[in-house]
Amino acid sequence: MNSIKVKNLQKTFQTKRKAAGLGGSVRSLFKPEYSSVEAVNNLSFEMEAGELLGFIGPNGAGKSTTIKMLTGILHPSGGEASVLGFTPWVDRQKLAFQIGTVFGQRPQLWYHLPAIDTFTLFGKIYELDDRETKKRIDFLAEAFEMKDLLEVPVRKLSLGQRMRCEVAASLLHRPKLILLDEPSIGLDVVAKQNIRDAIRRMNQEEGVGVLLTSHDAGDLEALCKRVIIVNHGQIVYEDKVSNLKRKFLTTKLVEVRYAEGVAKDFSIDGVEILKVGHYGVKLKFDAAKTSVESVLAHISAAGDIVDITISDPPLEEVIAKIYEQAKEYE
Amino acid sequence: MKTFSKYWSIFQITLINSLAYPGELVGRSLMIIPFMWIFYQLWKVTFSAAGADVVSGLTLRDTLWYLMLAETIELGRPPVARTMSESVKDGSIAYILNKPYDFLWYQFSTAMGETIFRAMLNAIFGGLTVWLLVGAPAHPEGFLIAIPAVLGAWALHFCINAMIGLSAFAVEDVSAFTWIYQKLAFIFGGLLIPLDFYPQWLQVIAKALPFASAIYGPARLFVTPSLELFISVMSLQLAWIIVLSLTLALVYRSGIKQLTVNGG
Numbered sequence: 001m002n003s004i005k006v007k008n009l010q011k012t013f014q015t016k017r018k019a020a021g022l023g024g025s026v027r028s029l030f031k032p033e034y035s036s037v038e039a040v041n042n043l044s045f046e047m048e049a050g051e052l053l054g055f056i057g058p059n060g061a062g063k064s065t066t067i068k069m070l071t072g073i074l075h076p077s078g079g080e081a082s083v084l085g086f087t088p089w090v091d092r093q094k095l096a097f098q099i100g101t102v103f104g105q106r107p108q109l110w111y112h113l114p115a116i117d118t119f120t121l122f123g124k125i126y127e128l129d130d131r132e133t134k135k136r137i138d139f140l141a142e143a144f145e146m147k148d149l150l151e152v153p154v155r156k157l158s159l160g161q162r163m164r165c166e167v168a169a170s171l172l173h174r175p176k177l178i179l180l181d182e183p184s185i186g187l188d189v190v191a192k193q194n195i196r197d198a199i200r201r202m203n204q205e206e207g208v209g210v211l212l213t214s215h216d217a218g219d220l221e222a223l224c225k226r227v228i229i230v231n232h233g234q235i236v237y238e239d240k241v242s243n244l245k246r247k248f249l250t251t252k253l254v255e256v257r258y259a260e261g262v263a264k265d266f267s268i269d270g271v272e273i274l275k276v277g278h279y280g281v282k283l284k285f286d287a288a289k290t291s292v293e294s295v296l297a298h299i300s301a302a303g304d305i306v307d308i309t310i311s312d313p314p315l316e317e318v319i320a321k322i323y324e325q326a327k328e329y330e
Numbered sequence: 331m332k333t334f335s336k337y338w339s340i341f342q343i344t345l346i347n348s349l350a351y352p353g354e355l356v357g358r359s360l361m362i363i364p365f366m367w368i369f370y371q372l373w374k375v376t377f378s379a380a381g382a383d384v385v386s387g388l389t390l391r392d393t394l395w396y397l398m399l400a401e402t403i404e405l406g407r408p409p410v411a412r413t414m415s416e417s418v419k420d421g422s423i424a425y426i427l428n429k430p431y432d433f434l435w436y437q438f439s440t441a442m443g444e445t446i447f448r449a450m451l452n453a454i455f456g457g458l459t460v461w462l463l464v465g466a467p468a469h470p471e472g473f474l475i476a477i478p479a480v481l482g483a484w485a486l487h488f489c490i491n492a493m494i495g496l497s498a499f500a501v502e503d504v505s506a507f508t509w510i511y512q513k514l515a516f517i518f519g520g521l522l523i524p525l526d527f528y529p530q531w532l533q534v535i536a537k538a539l540p541f542a543s544a545i546y547g548p549a550r551l552f553v554t555p556s557l558e559l560f561i562s563v564m565s566l567q568l569a570w571i572i573v574l575s576l577t578l579a580l581v582y583r584s585g586i587k588q589l590t591v592n593g594g
Binding site (some may be wrong): 014072073093098099105118120124125126127257 | 332335340346423425426427428429587
């Protein structure tokens with residue numbers, strides 16, 4: 001069953017243009033000029049119930065605008081969308097009972113009050129009875145390791161602690177779907193890991209679907225099964241994360257250390273030699289064109305190997321490559 | 331019932347939140363003390379120049395107590411239009427709109443939550459100052475009678491300010507409109523001068539406008555309470571609340587389609 005179905009979704013913003021300086025400002029007062037920006041352009045995709053879907057793209061790609069339309073905050077300029085059977089901008093309030101949202105850059109917890117106050121308020125807003133709210137808070141406090149944080153004013157929490165509370169707050173009413181817009185922005189490695197673990201747990205235990213936008217390829221790798229990459233409001237890539245890796249992570253980096261010195265003219269056909277040192281070499285090759293086996297055979301024929309490391313390029317590089325390809329295509 | 335308890339909880343949390351910085355809350359409310367002292371000096375001179383104890387049905391003492399309540403209403407009400415405009419500008423409106431409640435009732439509940447303590451402190455400091463300057467109010471029971479009208483006044487202020495705030499959906503910055511509104515409320519609401527002291531023709535105009543129901547009506551009811559005045563103030567106020575809240579709901583329905591949420 002689909003939890004999200006989007007067809008030809010469109011959002012155009014009118015942006016006022018103004019030439020630089022005082023003259024430009026005065027002219028724009030009398031003769032304002034507007035230009036249209038296609039924030040979301042003919043977007044179509046589907047998301048299964050309980051799926052972990054990554055929705056990524058560079059700044060200004062239309063990710064947040066899409067999320068805001070899917071939560072009913074923005075009205076689209078065209079197209080259709082159905083979220084859990086509701087048209088978001090028509091049934092915003094009904095839909096709100098079924099979904100949770102976290103906008104990483106905009107806190108929803110009351111800043112001066114302890115998080116427990118916001119949780120209790122959300123219990124009322126989502127029309128849970130008091131006993132149910134309390135039980136749910138206890139459960140989330142354990143799942144998100146935030147028992148000791150609940151009674152501290154939010155302003156005194158670290159960013160990582162606060163984000164844990166933010167995500168937990170969005171799950172209070174047992175939503176079927178949560179939309180996370182940059183939940184890991186600005187977090188350190190440990191805090192990111194904690195958030196990812198908690199999200200994964202909620203997905204597995206409660207079957208809550210997760211639509212996640214992020215700049216961080218690590219979020220995608222750690223959490224998502226499928227990814228949609230958008231740029232300029234359009235989908236430029238859509239596939240399973242494992243396929244993304246298989247298709248694009250074909251470049252291998254190899255570092256070898258030998259027991260004896262290496263010949264200065266060390267070379268292998270179809271392999272780019274990045275560095276040749278006294279005892280080691282660093283090389284790069286495309287596994288789709290040159291077989292791993294033949295490269296390894298050449299490496300071992302060159303001398304006694306002390307150490308060898310084979311690594312994939314980071315996913316971020318792959319995504320950057322996809323953006324580049326999309327740009328060339330335009 | 332659950333719907334009511336939702337807005338009641340929003341009201342409560344805002345009320346608690348307004349106590350986050352008690353020093354700031356008290357400090358801001360102290361402003362009413364110099365205001366009342368200046369009013370006292372001005373009106374003392376005016377009454378002695380007029381050579382009368384009663385002008386247009388009000389004594390110096392009535393005038394000062396009138397101004398105390400008028401100022402309490404004005405200084406107590408939160409900057410609804412500015413808050414709404416800020417939430418559009420910085421994008422935080424996204425969080426207000428994605429919860430299962432009515433946007434306008436949410437805004438009203440938070441506005442009232444922000445108002446109560448601020449207004450109470452203004453009434454205490456302003457009341458003590460006026461008491462020291464001119465003595466107790468002539469009709470202390472007027473304070474209780476005026477309370478429903480004061481609450482109605484805030485509802486009326488809310489309707490107008492929320493409409494100004496909603497214009498932020500289209501223009502983002504609303505400070506010019508709030509400035510105009512404030513000045514109109516000063517003049518036609520009787521915030522600096524009770525409307526009774528205006529020339530007859532201006533009184534007729536001012537009393538026909540909603541500003542009078544938002545300031546003059548409750549303040550006048552406080553100093554000269556009567557059942558007749560209570561009924562006339564409350565019915566006019568109620569009529570304005572109905573008209574303006576319906577207009578507000580219409581403006582909201584069309585405005586929400588124009589909304590552009592800033593930020594990533």
